[in-house]
Amino acid sequence: MHDLRAIRENPESFDRGLARRGLEPMSPTVLDLDSRRRAAQTQLQEMQARRNEAAKEIGLAKREGRDAQPLMDEMAQLKERLPQVEEEEKALGAELDGLLASIPNLPADDVPEGPDESANVEIRRWGEPKAIADAKQHFELGEALGLMDFEAASRMSGARFTVLKGGLARLERALADFMLDIHTGEHGYTEIAPPLMVRDNALFGTGQLPKFEEDLFRTGDHYLIPTSEVPLTNLVNDQIVATEELPHRYTALTPCFRAEAGSAGRDTRGMIRQHQFWKVEMVSVTAPDQSEAEHLRMTQCAETILQRLGLPYRVVTLCTGDMGFSARKTYDIEVWLPGQNMYREISSCSNCGDFQARRMKARCRPKGEKQTQFVHTLNGSGVAVGRCLIAVLENYQQPDGSILVPEALRPYMRGLERITT
Structure with missing residues (x-):
């Protein structure tokens, strides 16, 4: 398995290693999946934080006699959307893990280059x-x-x-x-x-x-x-x-x-x-x-x-x-x-x-x-x-x-x- 952090930090080196194996560059695909997964993770964390915050605001609005319906509508939308984002994040993670698992090890610098x-x-x-x-x-x-x-x-x-x-x-x-x-x-x-x-x-x-x-x-x-x-x-x-x-x-x-x-x-x-x-x-x-x-x-x-x-x-x-x-x-x-x-x-x-x-x-x-x-x-x-x-x-x-x-x-x-x- 490859170090995802190393690919992020030096994608050119990763692709050079693959090229020596006779393979096409793969860092763009890896990093695109990684970026989308991290974006989904961020969105999920923000939605979970907002859900917790909205729950507190609903309780406060009810105690103060204010209209809590807008907050309750927002909460309902979050509950409906959260499983979708969770599934998206999980699917992107599985796709990224599967891709990384399919890529061979990179050759050492002193390994002779050749097709067969x-x-x-x-x-x-x-x-x-x-x-x-x-x-x-x-x-x-x-x-x-x-x-x-x-x-x-x-x-x-x-x-x-x-x-x-x-x-x-x-x-x-x-x-x-x-x-x-x-x-x-x-x-x-x-x-x-x-x-x-x-x-x-x-x-x-x-x-x-x-x-x-x-x-x-x-x-x-x-x-x-x-x-x-x-x-x-x-x-x-x-x-x-x-x-x-x-x-x-x-x-x-x-x-x-x-x-x-x-x-x-x-x-x-x-x-x-x-x-x-x-x-x-x-x-x-x-x-x-x-x-x-x-x-x-x-x-x-x-x-x-x-x-x-x-x-x-x-x-x-x-x-x-x-x-x-x-x-x-x-x-x-x-x-x-x-x-x-x-x-x-x-x-x-x-x-x-x-x-x-x-x-x-x-x-x-x-x-x-x-x-x-x-x-x-x-x-x-x-x-x-x-x-x-x-x-x-x-x-x-x-x-x-x-x-x-x-x-x-x-x-x-x-x-x-x-x-x-």
């Missing part, structure tokens, strides 16, 4: 992509092993679901445990087991609602979480936390549920884009002056996972046209997939500034002070378990079709060194 992913800027690489003759894609490897069954998943659930069996099911579980152990044991994150269903206010707080409802699965009065960013960030919903206790760092392993409404025809084979997948998430809640350093730290935490697994990757800064709705700045980590001969996203680490905090009313207060300020929130994959499974399969594939287990995972695989049929 073609303008993203690579900032570093780690590891050398392996030269694998006749490299196969993960679904070819998994199906050949008999441990990845898309047909069975389709029979029971339709497209974009997968059944993993035997060694691959164990490998997925091992990857998740490995990631959690590093983030909790080395990176200082607190493990959380959050709800998998949330109400609409939680999704509004993190920015999925109202704009992206089509990408969510709804069940009754709740939604299945598209990412554990939602419940983890909402741990500070409507709270005032002590500034000296920040940052708060949370991690969770959860399934994620996404309709993938806008991805028709993309990655239809395999596990790249699924309706249900596992992910280890990282969320940080910081004081405003901590978030930039925390953003770099969070990205490095995600990189550590890939380094320990020996998976080559690159880090890119997303341009203004490729960032998510709530993000102020985003680093994507893209892992090398030999079967596709390209890098694919495996983690996205975003600094949202105070954008989500304003929507959630999440604030902090320094010890001994009365004034509060909005916290900053950050989120990142640490990492997507399914995509990490894909990367391990493709980077550790052997000529005979088996999969070598990375050394870091062998303790989690009961010493298993190779996955075979």
Whole structure:
């Protein structure tokens, strides 16, 4: 959510930020609604004050034996008009709130400008992509092993679901445990087991609602979480936390549920884009002056996972046209997939500034002070378990079709060194 006062004070700066996102100026519409709502509020306050004043004058006129009818007529008109003005003020407020809720976060000044992913800027690489003759894609490897069954998943659930069996099911579980152990044991994150269903206010707080409802699965009065960013960030919903206790760092392993409404025809084979997948998430809640350093730290935490697994990757800064709705700045980590001969996203680490905090009313207060300020929130994959499974399969594939287990995972695989049929 945007600071209405900041828009009033510097509408040009607000519109410049939107222009970098490829959007038309919106300050004139915002300020017009704001002006009309404030005018309605003023009128309402004046009418209420006059109603109270007229009531006193009527009583006085009656006590003094004067004709109170003109005042009573005025009072009747006020009573008739007041609900109309109240409704007008309420409608203008709802329209203004709805407009502000639909506007994405403004990009940080150092975010590269561009219309789409073609303008993203690579900032570093780690590891050398392996030269694998006749490299196969993960679904070819998994199906050949008999441990990845898309047909069975389709029979029971339709497209974009997968059944993993035997060694691959164990490998997925091992990857998740490995990631959690590093983030909790080395990176200082607190493990959380959050709800998998949330109400609409939680999704509004993190920015999925109202704009992206089509990408969510709804069940009754709740939604299945598209990412554990939602419940983890909402741990500070409507709270005032002590500034000296920040940052708060949370991690969770959860399934994620996404309709993938806008991805028709993309990655239809395999596990790249699924309706249900596992992910280890990282969320940080910081004081405003901590978030930039925390953003770099969070990205490095995600990189550590890939380094320990020996998976080559690159880090890119997303341009203004490729960032998510709530993000102020985003680093994507893209892992090398030999079967596709390209890098694919495996983690996205975003600094949202105070954008989500304003929507959630999440604030902090320094010890001994009365004034509060909005916290900053950050989120990142640490990492997507399914995509990490894909990367391990493709980077550790052997000529005979088996999969070598990375050394870091062998303790989690009961010493298993190779996955075979």
